[in-house]
Amino acid sequence: MGRVKQTLIFLLSGIFVAAAVFAFVIFCSSDMRATYACGSVLLLLAGMLAGKRPTTTWLDMIVLCLPLEVVFGMTAVPQLHPVWPDLILWPAAAALGFYLGRPRSTGIVAICGFGALVAISTWYCVRYLPVRIADSLSHYQDSIAPAFKLIPLSGTDVPISPVSGKILVVDFFATWCAPCIAELPELSAARAELRNRPDVRFVVVGGDAGRDTPEKLRAFAEKRHLDLPLAFDQGGTAQNAFGYSGFPTLIVIDRAGHIRLVHQGYNASETGFRKNLIQLLRTL
Numbered sequence: 001m002g003r004v005k006q007t008l009i010f011l012l013s014g015i016f017v018a019a020a021v022f023a024f025v026i027f028c029s030s031d032m033r034a035t036y037a038c039g040s041v042l043l044l045l046a047g048m049l050a051g052k053r054p055t056t057t058w059l060d061m062i063v064l065c066l067p068l069e070v071v072f073g074m075t076a077v078p079q080l081h082p083v084w085p086d087l088i089l090w091p092a093a094a095a096l097g098f099y100l101g102r103p104r105s106t107g108i109v110a111i112c113g114f115g116a117l118v119a120i121s122t123w124y125c126v127r128y129l130p131v132r133i134a135d136s137l138s139h140y141q142d143s144i145a146p147a148f149k150l151i152p153l154s155g156t157d158v159p160i161s162p163v164s165g166k167i168l169v170v171d172f173f174a175t176w177c178a179p180c181i182a183e184l185p186e187l188s189a190a191r192a193e194l195r196n197r198p199d200v201r202f203v204v205v206g207g208d209a210g211r212d213t214p215e216k217l218r219a220f221a222e223k224r225h226l227d228l229p230l231a232f233d234q235g236g237t238a239q240n241a242f243g244y245s246g247f248p249t250l251i252v253i254d255r256a257g258h259i260r261l262v263h264q265g266y267n268a269s270e271t272g273f274r275k276n277l278i279q280l281l282r283t284l
Contacts, residue, residue: 006055010063013050017042018068030178031268032076032083032133033125039068039086040121043094051101061098065091080267082132085124093117130271137270139262145253148238150205150231153214154221158229159201167284168253169202169277171228172239175220176210180248183266186274187250188227193278199255200281207233209247252277254284 024038050056096113152158162168173180191202206217214232252261
């Protein structure tokens with residue numbers, strides 16, 4: 001019974017860690033770098049506490065990591081494939097913590113292990129994630145854009161369809177979509193940086209998915225002081241014409257009416273989002 005009780009304690013501890021990580025994502029930041037750091041710190045500390053118990057085994061460490069591994073592997077990884085190394089680095093952090101917590105741990109080994117984890121984590125968050133997430137979300141192409149027409153919501157100077165000789169950036173979003181909201185400041189900044197390019201036009205497009213209405217969209221834009229042109233896609237017909245349904249979905253249409261970029265989703269760990277978008281628009 002003692003062995004079973006201890007396993008249950010570690011399982012509950014693992015559930016607590018998983019809940020804390022996902023609470024961090026929901027209420028603090030969806031940045032995958034911050035998510036990784038949060039999980040690593042929690043598992044490292046949990047491993048250190050576990051290492052102080054003389055009856056703790058490596059099996060307990062597996063049980064401790066299991067809830068976060070399963071939930072993250074089933075939810076985040078299928079949507080953002082580049083974050084799969086989290087499933088390896090998190091158990092490594094727990095194992096290091098377990099070793100550090102052991103009374104007989106060797107100082108030099110502990111220092112080397114901690115230094116290696118910090119070095120790998122730094123490379124992962126600074127060099128790997130921003131580039132790989134950008135590659136996974138951005139799809140460059142050269143195909144003819146379908147015909148569509150939007151309903152303007154924020155005045156008269158709102159692009160509602162492609163115009164020959166003009167570049168159009170269309171962002172399909174929803175007021176209840178957290179990544180959509182996080183992406184808007186980047187789009188506003190990109191538009192401001194290209195303010196001397198009247199041939200480049202932006203439009204943020206809401207629809208009736210999730211019970212959004214034109215009134216909700218106008219209230220959302222007013223509350224957040226949104227300075228981007230706003231339009232409505234009744235019944236999602238425009239987005240469906242492109243063959244996409246998720247939010248946010250950003251589409252760049254060139255002067256000849258060809259789709260040059262489809263960017264599906266958004267995550268703050270894609271640090272080059274604005275730079276890459278502006279660079280593309282300047283080459284069209």
